[in-house]
Amino acid sequence: MKQFLIFVRKEWYHIWRDKRTLLILIGMPIIQIVLYGFALTNEIKNSRIAVLDESHDPSTLALIQKIDASRYFEITRMLHSPADVEAVFRQGRTRLVIIFPLGFRGDLLHGHRAQVQLVADASDPNTANMLTNYAEAIINDYQQSLNGDQALPYQISTQIRMLYNPELKGAYNFVPGVLALVLMLVCAMMTSMSIVREKEMGSMEVILVSPLKPFRIIIAKTIPYLLVSLLNIVCILVLSVYALEVPIRGSLWLLIGESMLFTITSLSVGLLISNSAKTQQTAMFTSMMSLFLPTLLFSGFLFPVENMPLPLRVVSNVVPAKWYYIIVKSVMIKGLGPAAVWKETLILTGMTLVLLGISIRNFKIRLA
Amino acid sequence: MVKPVIVEELVKKYRMKRGEVKALNGISFSVEKGEVFGIIGPDGAGKTSLFRILNTLLLADQGRATVNGYDTVGEYKKIRQCIGYMPGRFSLYQDLSVRENLEFFAAIFNADIQENYLLIKDIYTQIEPFRDRRAGQLSGGMKQKLALCCALIHQPEILFLDEPTTGVDAVSRKEFWEMLHRLKERGITILVSTSYMDEAGLCDRVALLQKGNILSIDTPEGIRGRFGKAVWAVRASEMFRLLNELKGDPSVESCYPFGQYHHVVLKAPLAGETDLRGIMDRERYAEAEVRPISPTIEDCFMALMKE
Numbered sequence: 001m002k003q004f005l006i007f008v009r010k011e012w013y014h015i016w017r018d019k020r021t022l023l024i025l026i027g028m029p030i031i032q033i034v035l036y037g038f039a040l041t042n043e044i045k046n047s048r049i050a051v052l053d054e055s056h057d058p059s060t061l062a063l064i065q066k067i068d069a070s071r072y073f074e075i076t077r078m079l080h081s082p083a084d085v086e087a088v089f090r091q092g093r094t095r096l097v098i099i100f101p102l103g104f105r106g107d108l109l110h111g112h113r114a115q116v117q118l119v120a121d122a123s124d125p126n127t128a129n130m131l132t133n134y135a136e137a138i139i140n141d142y143q144q145s146l147n148g149d150q151a152l153p154y155q156i157s158t159q160i161r162m163l164y165n166p167e168l169k170g171a172y173n174f175v176p177g178v179l180a181l182v183l184m185l186v187c188a189m190m191t192s193m194s195i196v197r198e199k200e201m202g203s204m205e206v207i208l209v210s211p212l213k214p215f216r217i218i219i220a221k222t223i224p225y226l227l228v229s230l231l232n233i234v235c236i237l238v239l240s241v242y243a244l245e246v247p248i249r250g251s252l253w254l255l256i257g258e259s260m261l262f263t264i265t266s267l268s269v270g271l272l273i274s275n276s277a278k279t280q281q282t283a284m285f286t287s288m289m290s291l292f293l294p295t296l297l298f299s300g301f302l303f304p305v306e307n308m309p310l311p312l313r314v315v316s317n318v319v320p321a322k323w324y325y326i327i328v329k330s331v332m333i334k335g336l337g338p339a340a341v342w343k344e345t346l347i348l349t350g351m352t353l354v355l356l357g358i359s360i361r362n363f364k365i366r367l368a
Numbered sequence: 369m370v371k372p373v374i375v376e377e378l379v380k381k382y383r384m385k386r387g388e389v390k391a392l393n394g395i396s397f398s399v400e401k402g403e404v405f406g407i408i409g410p411d412g413a414g415k416t417s418l419f420r421i422l423n424t425l426l427l428a429d430q431g432r433a434t435v436n437g438y439d440t441v442g443e444y445k446k447i448r449q450c451i452g453y454m455p456g457r458f459s460l461y462q463d464l465s466v467r468e469n470l471e472f473f474a475a476i477f478n479a480d481i482q483e484n485y486l487l488i489k490d491i492y493t494q495i496e497p498f499r500d501r502r503a504g505q506l507s508g509g510m511k512q513k514l515a516l517c518c519a520l521i522h523q524p525e526i527l528f529l530d531e532p533t534t535g536v537d538a539v540s541r542k543e544f545w546e547m548l549h550r551l552k553e554r555g556i557t558i559l560v561s562t563s564y565m566d567e568a569g570l571c572d573r574v575a576l577l578q579k580g581n582i583l584s585i586d587t588p589e590g591i592r593g594r595f596g597k598a599v600w601a602v603r604a605s606e607m608f609r610l611l612n613e614l615k616g617d618p619s620v621e622s623c624y625p626f627g628q629y630h631h632v633v634l635k636a637p638l639a640g641e642t643d644l645r646g647i648m649d650r651e652r653y654a655e656a657e658v659r660p661i662s663p664t665i666e667d668c669f670m671a672l673m674k675e
Contacts, residue, residue: 006475010464017463202459206518209423209453210476211445365444367425 003212007220014194015224025190029182029232030239036174037244044130049096050077050088055104059114063142067098072134089121096120096131108146164249164334171244176328177301179236180321183229183259184266184295189287191225191270196283205367214363222267229263230256249335258331258341261348262324266291268355269320275362295321323348370437372526372557373399373422377431380417380580391417393580394431399559399573404552406571407561408665413577415561416456419530422559423453436525452524456531458511462504466495466514469503470521477522487554488517491547509540516547527551529560533567545570565666576669583672588665595663595671597621597637600644601629604653613651619643624670631667 015022049067053060068075077088079097088094099117101107108114118135120128144157165172198204207217233256240246248255269291277283296302298316305316316322323344330336330344338345380392391414399405407415420426422435424444432439438446460469470492474481485492491513498506503514512532519527529548533541545567548558560571568574569588576583576591584591602623604610611630614623621633634643641658648656 003475003478006472010461010468010472013464013468014461201462202455202457203461205420205423205425205455206453206459206473207476208425209448209451210473211449211478212476366427367420 004216004220007212007216008223011194011221011224015228021190025186025228026231026235028186029178029236032178032182033175033236033239033244036178037171037239044072044127044134046074047072047095047127047131048076048093049073049098049131050079050085050094051075052079052082052085052097052099054102055100057105059105059108060100063100063116063139064098066142067135067138070134070138072131085119089119094121095127096135098135169244169246171240171246172333174301175236175240175244175246176325176332177299179233179259179328180262180299180301180324181292181295182232182236183263183324184269184291184321185287186232187225187229187263187266188270188273188291189284190228191222191267192273192277192283192287193280194225195221195271195274196277196280199278200280208365208367214365215360218271218360218363222271225267225270226260226263229266230260233259233263246333248332250331250337254338255328255331258324258327258345258348261345261352262320262327265320265324265348265352265355268352268359271359272355272362275359275364294319298322299325301325318351320348320351323351369401370434371398372401373397373405373433373435373559375418375422375431375433378418378421378428378433379430380414380421380426381429390580392421392428395575395577395580395582396431397575397582397585399557401557402552402555403572404548404558404560404570406568406574407559407577408563408565408568408571408574408669409561409577410563412579413563414580415563415577416530418577419453419528419559419561423451423528424448450525452519452522452527454515454519454527454529454532456534458503458515460503460511460515460518463502465500465502466506467499469514470517473518474521479522481521484521484523487523487551488520490550491520492517494543508536509543512536512540512544513547516544520551524556526557526559529558531561531563533562533564541567565664565669568665574665576665576672578669578673583669591665591668592663595668597633597663597671598640599661599663599667600632600634600641601626601657601659601661602632602644602648603629603655603657604648605655606653610648610653614647617647619647622670622674624667626664626666631661631664633667633671 015025051064053064064075067073077094079085079088085097085099088097097119099119101115101117104114116139118132120132122128162168198207237248237255241248270287273283273286273290277286298305298312298319299321305313305322308316327341327344327348330341375398376396377394378392378396379390379394382389382391395418407418409415417426421428421440422433424440424447427441432441434440435447436450440447461472464472470481474484495506495510495513495517498510503511506514516532519529533544536544541564548560552558562568571588573585573587574591575585586594602610602614607625607630611623611625614620614630614632619635619639621635623630623632632644634640641660644658645656648658
């Protein structure tokens with residue numbers, strides 16, 4: 001046991017004394033959370049729009065005020081002629097132009113049918129879509145307030161409730177994603193690099209010649225990274241609760257337990273990489289290529305897996321991050337309990353056992 | 369009693385892009401208990417491959433070897449219990465202090481520093497003033513001393529030292545060999561490799577290794593005694609011209625530069641100083657100096673290589 005503890009302590013010295021690595025280990029998750037939380041967001045806030053009002057009547061005025069008051073839009077320009085529409089888009093900062101034709105109020109009150117044109121800059125299709133939807137919703141709202149208590153003969157009104165995330169915050173989506181990404185990278189990349197470093201430095205030769213069992217070498221080398229990961233998990237959760245206001249609805253302990261499981265999965269991947277990599281650079285690039293991209297693409301964090309073609313959906317099943325992502329979303333965002341995530345947990349456990357088994361079996365007891 | 373190291377017909381090949389390279393070409397030898405056995409050879413002779421096979425770090429392609437009676441393939445775990453190994457390049461942790469390195473290696477070999485302190489005391493006291501310094505900031509000689517301490521801390525029965533003095537200054541080299549002799553007195557069998565021929569004389573027995581073949585195994589005196597020809601040390605004002613001159617002369621068998629002198633062996637058994645002086649006078653060398661010397665291990669090595 002003392003032997004084991006001294007090994008772990010030595011590993012800890014390596015981490016602690018290499019300030020650059022330490023900065024990556026602790027800094028990366030914080031930077032990612034802050035980046036995704038405040039900078040790289042696909043939410044729409046205060047989009048710049050312009051209005052061309054050819055009617056200038058009380059109805060258009062009321063609508064314009066309503067639109068300007070919403071937190072999605074900020075009216076920056078009032079246009080005067082249809083020719084301005086093209087020009088204002090060319091300047092590039094305006095996302096949407098709302099056009100009220102001449103005689104809007106008259107059409108609305110007497111013809112019972114008024115038209116509004118929404119012109120969006122669809123060079124970014126998602127944003128254009130969202131903006132027109134928001135604008136439509138505001139206009140519909142206005143229309144309903146006009147009708148007031150007047151009973152219309154037939155009317156279907158949709159009531160939308162956004163479950164789990166009423167404010168449609170992007171953070172609900174990416175906090176689980178960042179957790180998966182950071183744990184995968186920190187554990188797999190750092191463990192593989194730390195083992196390969198020993199090979200590069202030659203100290204692995206001496207360790208191998210010692211009576212120490214391979215299993216113990218592996219465990220001792222991974223434990224410090226397990227602790228660092230735990231620290232990272234706590235860091236990310238604290239940041240997301242207090243800075244991004246993403247609540248932890250389910251059990252905190254379940255969430256941490258599942259995260260530790262995923263950490264061990266990632267450590268096993270790192271061990272597997274270290275078995276074949278000969279230099280730290282190879283280890284780093286292998287980890288990056290084989291973990292970073294699949295985690296980003298197939299976890300469902302950036303792109304929905306359900307929309308992918310079948311072969312890619314099959315591939316996504318072997319990406320551990322996908323299962324972890326589902327678990328975190330269920331526990332953290334939806335507040336579900338163990339009964340809801342047992343299947344994913346089982347899959348993740350199975351993957352871990354297989355990976356760990358292979359990497360311990362393949363651990364080279366000799367140099368070549 | 370079992371000999372500490374027995375090597376039988378060992379062959380080690382490396383597959384390269386351009387064909388195969390034989391690092392060891394069927395070598396055999398054995399080491400007696402308590403002796404300092406030197407493997408002497410230039411870079412690329414196969415020393416490190418041999419050490420790694422004996423340390424159970426590499427598998428041989430043919431032949432077998434035993435260490436302390438244990439087979440290096442089947443009983444590698446038992447071998448790893450009883451040997452100490454110091455690899456050719458510095459293999460300790462540069463970011464750990466002297467003390468931390470020692471503690472770590474003591475721990476992984478299940479040894480207690482206090483219990484075994486006596487064995488390393490002579491060496492450790494020299495580096496103790498720097499016990500809190502990071503190993504990466506030690507001088508070359510200090511690093512070797514620390515590495516030796518780490519290899520010794522578990523009282524191994526057999527110590528494998530792969531080129532321990534390469535890149536170490538002359539004074540530290542001398543100290544290092546003195547330490548080895550003190551360890552020998554404690555009954556530890558030592559296998560040491562070196563490319564410095566002058567260190568051969570400090571071993572009890574040596575094996576001369578060249579391109580995977582053993583040229584000769586004997587005591588240093590035995591190897592020198594078998595040389596059988598007179599060696600002359602020659603010096604003059606223009607050493608480089610002299611070297612080419614003597615190499616090209618039909619009466620000269622071999623001529624190699626050795627520090628300040630050229631070592632010359634003549635073809636005719638009875639030829640000697642007068643013949644050499646004759647050549648040098650003929651070609652008008654100033655400050656010509658010729659004197660007989662006893663052959664060094666390097667002379668023997670060069671001669672054996674030619675055969």
